[in-house]
Amino acid sequence: MKRLTVVLLLIASSAFGQSKVNVTRQTQWVDSVYNKLSVEERIGQLFMVAAYSNKNEAHVQSLEKLVQEQHIGGLIFFQGGPVRQANMTNRLQALSSVPMLVGIDGEWGLNMRLDDTYRFPFNMTLGAVQDLDLIERVGVAMALQTKRLGMQFNFGPVLDININPKNPIIGVRSFGETREIVTERASAFTKGYQSQNIFATGKHFPGHGDTSTDSHHKLPVIDFDKGRLNRVELYPYKKLFEEGLSSVMIAHLNLPAYEPNDIPTSLSYNIVTKLLKEELGFEGLIFTDALNMKAAANYLKPGEVDLAAFKAGNDLLLFSEDVPTALTKILESYNAGDITEERLSHSVKKVLAYKYKSGLTKFTPIEVNKLVEDLNAPVYDDLNQKLYQEAMTVAKNEDRLLPFKNLEKQKIAYMRLGDDSGADFLNMLRNYAEVTELTDVKPDSLGDLSQYSSVIIGYHKVDNPWRKHDMSDAEKAMVRNLSAKTNTVLVSFAKPYALETVPLDKVNALVVGYQNNKFAQEAAAQVIFGAIEGKGKLPVSINKNFTVGTGIHTKAINRLGFSTAANEGMDPNVLSKIDAIAQRAIDKRYTPGIQVLVARHGKVVYQKSFGYHTYDKKTTVQNTDIYDLASLTKILGTLPVLVKMYDEHKVRMDSKLGQLVPAMKHTDKEDITFRDLLTHQSGLTAWIPFYKRTLADNNRPDPSLYSYFYTPEYPTQVSENLYIKKGYTDEMLKQIGESTLSTKKDYKYSDLGFIMMKEFIESKYHKPLDQVADSEYFSKIGAWRMTYNPLRKFDINVIPPTEEDNYYRYTTVQGYVHDMGAAMQGGVSGHAGLFGSALDVAKMMQLYLNKGEYGGDRFFSVNTFDAFNECVYCTKGSRRGVGFDKPQKPGSAGPTCGCASMSSFGHTGFTGTMAWADPEKDLVYVFLSNRTYPDSNVNNLSKGNTREDIQQVIYESIKN
Structure with a gap:
């Protein structure tokens, strides 16, 4: 009981500035609710099941059954829309005797999962941003959106250090390739996020960044010794634990240094209890990663995998494939004495304490009126614009070509490569100079380029982190041949890793724009013409010539730029x-x-x-x-x-x-x-x-x-x-x-x-x-x-x-x-x-x-x-x-x-x-x-x- 009191105290107050709660009242409420629950209902609190607001009525009814019969403790939403999700949440919460915790996996905002919602930059884009106050503001913004949609968790920040550029599942979801880049930004994000009384979740413990395997399909191996793991992978966790991180999500990994028996980390007592809880002293809420992922699901059958995860020390079992079977397995183990009352109450009371802390003693229905409008408020554009402007990274700038000066002597052309639109980029470029778009040009027949002082190449890829962004051989040839004929500025609106094999030696200037959207395109054009500074730094290495931290600070030269009214001290509602x-x-x-x-x-x-x-x-x-x-x-x-x-x-x-x-x-x-x-x-x-x-x-x-x-x-x-x-x-x-x-x-x-x-x-x-x-x-x-x-x-x-x-x-x-x-x-x-x-x-x-x-x-x-x-x-x-x-x-x-x-x-x-x-x-x-x-x-x-x-x-x- 003494240990639980410590846990509740940690939940009640954290260094990240969450609002204080009355610990005595919290304990009284937790004990009161716990004592009213049957053993089956207590076990039900351990499950956070998958919910989709874009599925049919049968799916909703199946969830209603889980709420009413298995008394599940929470929901994790995936695809759908905000109004549909809100209505679904209201419907299911109304049936639950104890309000459920609700979360979503929206690392760059709700738009990662839901249509008609807002998209913030990928973490790797934020990794280029040097102003950590802006990252904190991202945390605040995401927390406000999470709260508006009636949720207590948006699972993040990602603490994976993406050391392996071939990582198939983390990539741009990571802030970068060094522990410092990741930790500083995750800390700022968490500070902002938890300041709004919403819980941050560090993931994927103990670190999914240096792997070439996707745990959705099979079990990745992290084969490093304890010294390396403590020095690198565990570094951000230890720092954020000191600062009051609320919760952690356990990955499905093979970590021989701590678990010699090839047991996935999410199911390993050595990892969850001995390493995370005892060695690192983490007292917050512990989630499994989704238990339907093959790295875990291939190890044990549905139900058995849930039991193993709970025995390992997890508090909440995410995305169980078979809740009734899992509940039965855990109940049988409890009745057999394999799971003690102390173990069960430890996790269930922790879950209840988080409910109390988030105000879920009584559920208040989500107001759907103006929900979409609120989730896409103009203030988020104000922030996004600043973020992308701060992220723009000038990685190469021979002879100080950028920003363009002496416009009266310049004749500029633009060529689009890739598979997505560059219209916003070209339009913004043309706000500064007459720019000729080159079309229907082949790598081996470029024509006469002598009339142009510079050619800007925009490499545009669909803004999707799961797709490959690598240049084709023909596109590489185009870059090589163009840069041999005239001054070239290559601007990449793709993952930084897409540039690894691009011939950059003859390119005169390189701007890394990270993502292909209006904010990035407009910011990059303004950097090129000196309306704004180039301030970003590479959060990862592209190759040996462009390593992590590369970033040339280009100055603004007093050209008219573009901003939002709020960012310049004006009320956009009045201006409208x-x-x-x-x-x-x-x-x-x-x-x-x-x-x-x-x-x-x-x-x-x-x-x-x-x-x-x-x-x-x-x-x-x-x-x-x-x-x-x-x-x-x-x-x-x-x-x-x-x-x-x-x-x-x-x-x-x-x-x-x-x-x-x-x-x-x-x-x-x-x-x-x-x-x-x-x-x-x-x-x-x-x-x-x-x-x-x-x-x-x-x-x-x-x-x-x-x-x-x-x-x-x-x-x-x-x-x-x-x-x-x-x-x-x-x-x-x-x-x-x-x-x-x-x-x-x-x-x-x-x-x-x-x-x-x-x-x-x-x-x-x-x-x-x-x-x-x-x-x-x-x-x-x-x-x-x-x-x-x-x-x-x-x-x-x-x-x-x-x-x-x-x-x-x-x-x-x-x-x-x-x-x-x-x-x-x-x-x-x-x-x-x-x-x-x-x-x-x-x-x-x-x-x-x-x-x-x-x-x-x-x-x-x-x-x-x-x-x-x-x-x-x-x-x-x-x-x-x-x-x-x-x-x-x-x-x-x-x-x-x-x-x-x-x-x-x-x-x-x-x-x-x-x-x-x-x-x-x-x-x-x-x-x-x-x-x-x-x-x-x-x-x-x-x-x-x-x-x-x-x-x-x-x-x-x-x-x-």
């Missing part, structure tokens, strides 16, 4: 309100379609598209679609170049317009300063309808000024099948010079200043503005979808139209700039003409938010940015920075929700666009639409405050 606001705008026909992007801390946390290109609803908006950015051109195309020129002392804030643009000499505009021009304090008129002077009496383009086809005299394309006379920009500049200039010099927004800045930039760079902006910025930061005149690079189907023009061009404006003045300049102007996706815009805004640094490059100094973001004339009633729009003062009208900080900056555009960044909240917000389609007469988008309302939600979602 954007959906309804955007959809309302679509439904009310404020605009046919919308793109919205939110980034925080340099990570995109929200990116969605809504609606269609037009109201005929034929083409849905995609995140990769390219919108006419309208006046966002000012701060995304023209201003960055001016900022750079200022930083290089090519222009000053007090530089005069007459000096910058010769056409303004000898006009009343010549003394306007650079600062006043960009802060809209120059007195310039808002705009000039240049196109109206080019219309004939019938309001159609004047034939003397336009041609419907290209000629050297009419070289500048205005829209499809419309070209304007050569040199007409000079006429536009003349009109600006002759325009009325206000003498008040008060704030008045004007396009004209930026139109003239195009002339200034081109005169200094000796090439067109679009080429300057691209070479200096867009191509360098990977904003490869941002361009002027997008039809020169992209299909018209990815560009939403902006208007049905019935006043000037008399055509559908699609792929050509909406702004008439910019169109007359060939689609390239200082105030309009730029096209791009929300992600492109966000990259430029992030560059500003970083005060001139992006992708490892510095484009301009911090002081320079601050000079342009200063609200120079705020005291005079203006809210403008130098080029940037700024937020309105509280209580007044303006471009923002009124919630942005005064250090924030951005711009809005006529076609229904907005880009805004806030340094104080480390926030970027982009809204793109084509609200001008089919016509721009009424700006309902602005009247409906759609952009502002979304921005308000974004700020409301910020928690910290």
Whole structure:
């Protein structure tokens, strides 16, 4: 009795932080229940039988019979679904006089067994993670899911040290090949798991890692001496026992060092009692591994194997093949005195104590409402994303190829190998650069690869731990031949062991992604481009050149990455309100379609598209679609170049317009300063309808000024099948010079200043503005979808139209700039003409938010940015920075929700666009639409405050 009291005390409190229980009350309850049970009912408590929620009614009725007649102590669930399992558990628990312990073997989450449930990384993937706090969080998450499904056990952690890469049954179920890797992660997992008052189970004792035999089929031999076993296999158990591990599962192994009689470890008194209990001092609950496994079942008949397991010292007999026979065998042995009352009560009272500890004094039915939703809560995505990002392992990186830099010099291709999809990988790669997918390429006929600076090879295997992941000979040849021709980056989304025989000597960089899913693929792509660090380390050896612990730490280089809202301190439930606001705008026909992007801390946390290109609803908006950015051109195309020129002392804030643009000499505009021009304090008129002077009496383009086809005299394309006379920009500049200039010099927004800045930039760079902006910025930061005149690079189907023009061009404006003045300049102007996706815009805004640094490059100094973001004339009633729009003062009208900080900056555009960044909240917000389609007469988008309302939600979602 003294020994049992010690056991109950251990159960009541552990170093892993399980909640304390009243030991006296626990003992009283255990004794009371035990004393009410008959001997047969006590023996029934020893059985934990297999249950399947995907089987028929006959299976359920057979379990009901075991509950009612054999009084079984527990259930271990296998395949099925969560709602079916919950209903089945409720039904069976209602019939049990003593509530049953319920468990599942879900090592990477419930999804190992159940559909419609969540999948966490395999243990070997976690073995690459160096942040043990994250492993602890996995334990907490799995425990919460276990508890939600009415269970007390999810059998783990796996303590097997997978020293043998040919191990057919453990493999990626193990944390790694060293005792330290396994122990540290198992300890962290158990701490988190048992903190939720759910029991962890170390398995498979005494260690199944260094074997080449699957115990499901026959008995593996672990033929090492006691010194090796104590030093390696038993090491994690001893450590976790010290920390309060609740339970252990005994494997079916042949362990000659401790059991010389070829008795399976699960049936061996020498192993279970003498080694585990007495030598190692373990007092927790002891499970057998499944007794239907051939390693045990081949040794003794059903019933006999259960009796032997109990005599060996096990407390709970898992997956008995014949409970009635087994119960009879144990009862006969008890009656014959072979099993003492002390032995029986020791295990039964231990089982009852665990029931008390887990709150099973009375069963509370599992609530099935929202069960699937709860088991797949978004918080698990938050954790999974962090885990995979931390696991990504750069095992090789010749000449520091990764992360890719100098994107303007890169031309990148991607080739998929394997038998599973790499769509998420390719899509994420294309968030950073234009990547060409190579298809239908043979190992012996690769074609001309000289055009590519690097080829990324993605090796994708079905995310299943039981399947072989080895490369075929043809795939190895492909890797060998590709790496001989060009720089290659091999990214493996498979078991690390799959790389053992792959020719890696010529590969320039190797990234081990471990698993083939969205989280791993997106994380690997971000490592390649430096949006996140490469921090993982190999938990096992691939070969002699890539041994356990290999991992090159690659740095992040301030490129926009991807995260979840919660991981960046935002409430995803609040942020999701954007959906309804955007959809309302679509439904009310404020605009046919919308793109919205939110980034925080340099990570995109929200990116969605809504609606269609037009109201005929034929083409849905995609995140990769390219919108006419309208006046966002000012701060995304023209201003960055001016900022750079200022930083290089090519222009000053007090530089005069007459000096910058010769056409303004000898006009009343010549003394306007650079600062006043960009802060809209120059007195310039808002705009000039240049196109109206080019219309004939019938309001159609004047034939003397336009041609419907290209000629050297009419070289500048205005829209499809419309070209304007050569040199007409000079006429536009003349009109600006002759325009009325206000003498008040008060704030008045004007396009004209930026139109003239195009002339200034081109005169200094000796090439067109679009080429300057691209070479200096867009191509360098990977904003490869941002361009002027997008039809020169992209299909018209990815560009939403902006208007049905019935006043000037008399055509559908699609792929050509909406702004008439910019169109007359060939689609390239200082105030309009730029096209791009929300992600492109966000990259430029992030560059500003970083005060001139992006992708490892510095484009301009911090002081320079601050000079342009200063609200120079705020005291005079203006809210403008130098080029940037700024937020309105509280209580007044303006471009923002009124919630942005005064250090924030951005711009809005006529076609229904907005880009805004806030340094104080480390926030970027982009809204793109084509609200001008089919016509721009009424700006309902602005009247409906759609952009502002979304921005308000974004700020409301910020928690910290």
